[in-house]
Amino acid sequence: MASINKAVLDLKRLDLLANNDSVIHRLDARAKVLVTCVFILCIVSYDRYELSALFPFFIFPAVLIALAGLPPLFIAKKIALLCPFVLVVGIFNPVFDREVLVNLGPLGISGGWISFASIMVRSILTVGAAFILVGVTGFTAVCQALERLGMPQVFAVQLLFLYRYIFVLSEEGGRASRARELRSCGRKGLGIRSFSSMIGHLLLRTWQRAERIHMAMLARGFTGQFHAYRQSSFGKAELLFVLGWSALFVFLRINNVSRHLGTLITGLFT
Amino acid sequence: MHMADALLSPAVGCTMWAASAGTIAYCSRKVRLEMDEKKVPLMGVLGAFIFAAQMINFTIPATGSSGHLGGGLLLAILLGPYAAFLSIASVLLIQALFFADGGLLALGCNIFNLGIFPAFIAYPLIYRPIIGNRPTQGKIVAASMIAAVTSLQLGAFGVVLETVASGISSLPFATFVTLMQPIHLGIGIVEGLVTAAVVSFVYKARPEILQCVTPAQAAAGYSIRNVAIVFLVASLLTGGVISRFASEHPDGLEWSIQKVTGKEEVEGVKGQLHVLMASLQEKAAFLPDYSFKEPETPKEVTLHPASAARIEAADQTSGKQEKDEGNRLGTTVSGILGGLMTLVLAGVTGFILKKRIGAA
Numbered sequence: 001m002a003s004i005n006k007a008v009l010d011l012k013r014l015d016l017l018a019n020n021d022s023v024i025h026r027l028d029a030r031a032k033v034l035v036t037c038v039f040i041l042c043i044v045s046y047d048r049y050e051l052s053a054l055f056p057f058f059i060f061p062a063v064l065i066a067l068a069g070l071p072p073l074f075i076a077k078k079i080a081l082l083c084p085f086v087l088v089v090g091i092f093n094p095v096f097d098r099e100v101l102v103n104l105g106p107l108g109i110s111g112g113w114i115s116f117a118s119i120m121v122r123s124i125l126t127v128g129a130a131f132i133l134v135g136v137t138g139f140t141a142v143c144q145a146l147e148r149l150g151m152p153q154v155f156a157v158q159l160l161f162l163y164r165y166i167f168v169l170s171e172e173g174g175r176a177s178r179a180r181e182l183r184s185c186g187r188k189g190l191g192i193r194s195f196s197s198m199i200g201h202l203l204l205r206t207w208q209r210a211e212r213i214h215m216a217m218l219a220r221g222f223t224g225q226f227h228a229y230r231q232s233s234f235g236k237a238e239l240l241f242v243l244g245w246s247a248l249f250v251f252l253r254i255n256n257v258s259r260h261l262g263t264l265i266t267g268l269f270t
Numbered sequence: 271m272h273m274a275d276a277l278l279s280p281a282v283g284c285t286m287w288a289a290s291a292g293t294i295a296y297c298s299r300k301v302r303l304e305m306d307e308k309k310v311p312l313m314g315v316l317g318a319f320i321f322a323a324q325m326i327n328f329t330i331p332a333t334g335s336s337g338h339l340g341g342g343l344l345l346a347i348l349l350g351p352y353a354a355f356l357s358i359a360s361v362l363l364i365q366a367l368f369f370a371d372g373g374l375l376a377l378g379c380n381i382f383n384l385g386i387f388p389a390f391i392a393y394p395l396i397y398r399p400i401i402g403n404r405p406t407q408g409k410i411v412a413a414s415m416i417a418a419v420t421s422l423q424l425g426a427f428g429v430v431l432e433t434v435a436s437g438i439s440s441l442p443f444a445t446f447v448t449l450m451q452p453i454h455l456g457i458g459i460v461e462g463l464v465t466a467a468v469v470s471f472v473y474k475a476r477p478e479i480l481q482c483v484t485p486a487q488a489a490a491g492y493s494i495r496n497v498a499i500v501f502l503v504a505s506l507l508t509g510g511v512i513s514r515f516a517s518e519h520p521d522g523l524e525w526s527i528q529k530v531t532g533k534e535e536v537e538g539v540k541g542q543l544h545v546l547m548a549s550l551q552e553k554a555a556f557l558p559d560y561s562f563k564e565p566e567t568p569k570e571v572t573l574h575p576a577s578a579a580r581i582e583a584a585d586q587t588s589g590k591q592e593k594d595e596g597n598r599l600g601t602t603v604s605g606i607l608g609g610l611m612t613l614v615l616a617g618v619t620g621f622i623l624k625k626r627i628g629a630a
Binding site: 170 | 272273274275277278280283284294298299301302310311312313314315317318319321323325326328339348356357359360361364366367369373374375437438439440442463464467471472475479607610611613615616617619620621622623624627
């Protein structure tokens with residue numbers, strides 16, 4: 001039960017971050033969506049054993065978090081709750097791939113562990129990029145950006161409806177769930193029978209609510225469009241942002257900066 | 271189960287994106303043209319309902335563990351395939367952005383696995399024929415159960431195919447399948463039970479909601495052409511996967527197949543989205559090549575598998591293993607050191623920027 005409220009609070013907090021005002025926040029949402037896409041594509045295009053070349057890409061989240069004034073600990077904590085599926089699938093790599101690829105003195109590291117580490121780093125980078133995108137843009141703006149990039153309007157309007165009602169309905173669901181838990185004294189009554197009638201009632205109420213909402217909106221002149229809080233256009237700054245970051249990502253993708261730097265440093269001492 | 275960015279290759283990710291984006295465009299047009307606009311708020315609010323319902327747990331009979339509703343099939347039953355697909359896709363988008371379930375590139379896969387199978391396979395081909403024109407309690411239970419199990423089995427199989435085709439995970443196909451399918455059989459049975467329970471509740475309380483998708487309308491709206499499109503996409507996808515297996519070093523083949531799919535869909539549904547996807551595909555297309563071109567001489571050993579294997583082979587034939595040993599250790603150390611350095615540098619850059627922003 002606590003987890004329902006916590007999940008909703010987390011969601012609200014992440015979206016509230018988008019109300020900040022910074023250089024990054026003021027950019028057009030389309031620029032940020034595009035850069036995030038290029039970033040993710042560059043990361044996932046690496047070979048499965050690539051590890052060192054992934055580290056320079058941390059520059060992107062680091063710079064964006066700093067410039068946009070996002071709370072780094074909050075983002076880190078959210079990333080730490082990594083998708084468990086990745087961990088479960090990734091942990092099989094060391095089991096199936098035992099060929100030693102790297103020797104650190106007497107210690108042989110198998111390819112499986114390297115690819116496992118690579119999967120984890122990829123996961124942190126890609127998941128982090130998604131959080132940062134929401135944190136610096138906000139869900140509504142991301143939707144509008146996607147719509148202006150060609151997403152069908154029906155889908156965009158539907159997404160915005162969904163987002164607005166998540167809070168209302170999850171609070172309602174949370175209350176119902178708490179009431180059921182309080183009445184069930186231990187484990188009795190938490191079964192599928194009470195669950196289904198509770199969910200059924202929630203569904204019926206939701207259905208009627210949706211009809212009322214729609215009529216109210218029509219009465220107020222809703223024509224199938226939502227209006228943005230922040231109006232922006234794709235100008236010079238956006239172009240620079242997209243081209244600059246994309247060029248950097250492609251450069252990092254082609255050159256393994258970590259290795260060059262490491263060779264330079266070890267070269268100094270030998 | 272959500273697919274994740276970290277396990278995907280760009281080829282698989284972009285193909286699935288193209289398939290899902292095409293279906294979204296198609297469904298949006300369908301909803302706009304054929305159904306009343308009144309459904310749009312209903313779709314959004316029911317999506318939010320699925321969120322709320324997923325947060326409430328129940329005790330699974332005979333096991334003691336707890337489960338929750340998945341909701342794809344329930345949405346299909348309540349809204350019909352097109353609206354349900356859009357609703358599921360939007361729920362998945364929010365999960366990807368706010369809860370790190372998967373990721374942005376994996377979103378294409380997730381929409382395909384969790385949206386297309388319940389909305390376009392399980393509901394029209396299994397649920398509707400079993401229910402027929404006169405639903406009864408028994409029929410609802412049987413139909414929901416079979417449909418839920420089928421769509422989850424297909425979805426799990428989709429995850430396996432996508433993961434294996436991407437080649438990031440080392441799990442062999444057979445092992446992965448034998449792991450995933452039984453787990454999802456269990457999940458499917460629970461999903462079927464819950465869906466059946468909720469649908470029969472609604473059927474008793476307000477049968478007119480279920481009539482909202484009347485059998486006649488559903489049967490007429492669901493032509494054989496749509497089934498054919500879904501199967502076409504699926505077969506093209508399988509084609510891409512097989513070509514991946516066929517060639518060890520993926521070359522232009524799969525990219526050309528993908529471009530062909532992209533073009534076919536552009537013809538079917540107009541929209542800028544496809545232009546965007548095509549350009550993204552092109553951007554990604556030149557990238558994978560680089561991972562096979564090593565700029566260094568073969569002596570330089572990195573954490574790279576292809577070159578490492580190549581050198582291993584070269585070493586054994588020419589017998590100069592000892593000479594390379596020191597070299598190899600050196601480059602490994604420099605790789606790790608360099609990686610840590612760049613990580614620290616990235617952190618420091620962020621820190622300094624933050625300081626300066628704070629001071630300004």
